[in-house]
Amino acid sequence: MAYENICKQRNQKIVSCSIIKRSAGRSAVAAAAYRSGAKLTNEWDGMTHDYTRKGGIIHAEIMLPAHAPPEFADRSILWNSVEQIDKARDSQLAREIEAALPRELSGEQQLALVRAYVKDNFVDKGMCADFAIHDKGTGNPRVHIMLTLRPLKENGQWGAKCRKAYDLDENGQRIPDGKGGWKNHREDTTDWNDKGNVEIWRAAWAAYTNRVLESAGRPERIDHRSYKRQGIDKIPSVHLGPAASQMEKRGIRTDKGEVNRQIAADNKLLKEIKARITRLYRWSKAEAEKPQTQQSSLTALWEAQQQLNTSRTRTGKIRALQESAALFSFLQANGIQSMQQLHEKIADMNSRYYDLWGKIVKAERRIATLTERGEMWEQYNQYKSIHKQLAKVKPEKREQFEQRHSRELILYDAAVRYLNDLKDSGEGITPKAWQREIDQLAAGKQTDTLAMKSMREELKAVERLRKTAEQLSRQERDKSHDREPER
Numbered sequence: 001m002a003y004e005n006i007c008k009q010r011n012q013k014i015v016s017c018s019i020i021k022r023s024a025g026r027s028a029v030a031a032a033a034y035r036s037g038a039k040l041t042n043e044w045d046g047m048t049h050d051y052t053r054k055g056g057i058i059h060a061e062i063m064l065p066a067h068a069p070p071e072f073a074d075r076s077i078l079w080n081s082v083e084q085i086d087k088a089r090d091s092q093l094a095r096e097i098e099a100a101l102p103r104e105l106s107g108e109q110q111l112a113l114v115r116a117y118v119k120d121n122f123v124d125k126g127m128c129a130d131f132a133i134h135d136k137g138t139g140n141p142r143v144h145i146m147l148t149l150r151p152l153k154e155n156g157q158w159g160a161k162c163r164k165a166y167d168l169d170e171n172g173q174r175i176p177d178g179k180g181g182w183k184n185h186r187e188d189t190t191d192w193n194d195k196g197n198v199e200i201w202r203a204a205w206a207a208y209t210n211r212v213l214e215s216a217g218r219p220e221r222i223d224h225r226s227y228k229r230q231g232i233d234k235i236p237s238v239h240l241g242p243a244a245s246q247m248e249k250r251g252i253r254t255d256k257g258e259v260n261r262q263i264a265a266d267n268k269l270l271k272e273i274k275a276r277i278t279r280l281y282r283w284s285k286a287e288a289e290k291p292q293t294q295q296s297s298l299t300a301l302w303e304a305q306q307q308l309n310t311s312r313t314r315t316g317k318i319r320a321l322q323e324s325a326a327l328f329s330f331l332q333a334n335g336i337q338s339m340q341q342l343h344e345k346i347a348d349m350n351s352r353y354y355d356l357w358g359k360i361v362k363a364e365r366r367i368a369t370l371t372e373r374g375e376m377w378e379q380y381n382q383y384k385s386i387h388k389q390l391a392k393v394k395p396e397k398r399e400q401f402e403q404r405h406s407r408e409l410i411l412y413d414a415a416v417r418y419l420n421d422l423k424d425s426g427e428g429i430t431p432k433a434w435q436r437e438i439d440q441l442a443a444g445k446q447t448d449t450l451a452m453k454s455m456r457e458e459l460k461a462v463e464r465l466r467k468t469a470e471q472l473s474r475q476e477r478d479k480s481h482d483r484e485p486e487r
Helices: 003-009 027-035 075-086 109-120 196-215 241-249 255-288 300-307 314-333 338-394 395-404 406-424 431-483
Strands: 014-023 039-041 049-052 058-061 092-100 129-134 144-147 162-166 184-188
Touching: 003 338, 014 196, 014 395, 027 039, 027 058, 027 075, 027 092, 027 129, 027 144, 039 075, 049 406, 058 075, 075 092, 075 129, 075 144, 109 144, 129 338, 196 406, 255 338, 255 431, 314 431, 338 395, 338 406, 338 431, 395 406
Parallel strands: none
Antiparallel strands: 014 092, 039 049, 058 129, 092 144, 129 144, 162 184
16 A cells, blocks of 8 residues: 555645744743653743653654754753744744654664755754654654754854845835835745745655665655645635745735735635625525515515615715616516515526536636646756756765755656656646646636626625615514504
8 A cells, every 4th residue: 555545544644844833832842852752941931841751752863954063962952042042922943844654664764764854954954953753653653853943153153034135126226115214024044934845845755755665675655745625615726836935925926926816816706705695595585485465575675775775975876876777687687576586596596606616616726737737847847957967977976966956856856756647647748738728717717707796796786675675674673663552
């Protein structure tokens, strides 16, 4: 059974990433003590955390970049230093990577895998890493990797997480803020927080694990891609990636950003229309189920709507006439003469909504799939030259080249694996055809979205009837109350 399928059956992510932050009531010292099975005292708050009796901890180790203070090899000194440098109540203290280890590997192989992965992806980038391998004998070995968030200066002192950067115009000049200063924004001093890194780290874990499995003669392989998607009532947004994410943060609009803004607008529209239909369906159903003597006459509601919807301003009168005309047109076009017919029409609109909703969501999901294929094809071509260069590098310089270009090689391997899986499933590698299908789906989605917006206008007309009926009902209740004899 494939490793990814094993993880799926256990309802586990192969790799997860989270932030340990003080605002959530957590501390780096406590987290380190728990994961390593140690007894540590947090000098920031004076609390001692003793997990020496915790079982299932196979190995715990600290790995440091070359310029880190040697004393950071002591777990207590390292994480207390983090706690002291970030003193705010809402400080982010550490990042944690949790990954499932293939049980098909021996303990030595698992440890070698973790060390290589941690060194190449985090320590060589300047982070201090504290990892622990857990295995309680249940067939679910895992590694917990805690990483520092602040960069270390060459002298071993903690550096700043972010700095002030000035906004620049198209000519590269600072932009005045109108208050005697310059527009600016906060900018991270490292790229460690880029959202796209999570995908890179997951891809790297898959690549490193698969190499070890292959070396061990095991047939199992893992895939870093997530099992999508959550929810069927919401169109999924597309992944921005680190480059587009940084540009959007700086106020620069990107193509992917525009796609996500449109998806957000579509989701808002779908949610709005569904809520309106639900309210009107319930109201019209209740009205239609009333005895004939208690039902609101549509003719009476129409006349009352015109009387109640009066305005003294010219603009208000024009709007009232437009609303009345829209309501009349809706009733006439659909042959609605009774409350029962109105309810049946709203029920039809409800069914129509689900039809359109299904088509829009299906189109967006297919567009997302095809877009991912196109991006992986571009990723493959972007880093193909690096892979070719690797083949020409002398054996004694190969490791150095791989370390220098680890990111590019990881992304290339991920793209190759993705495209190979696609071919194995019977799909062709047809970028031009993918784009043509995207264009066709986008055009169809636009038509369906316009139909949805047209439905919204019809719902507005019916809502005016409901509003009128509720006003008349309140007036009748007030009259009845006034007629009641005093006791």
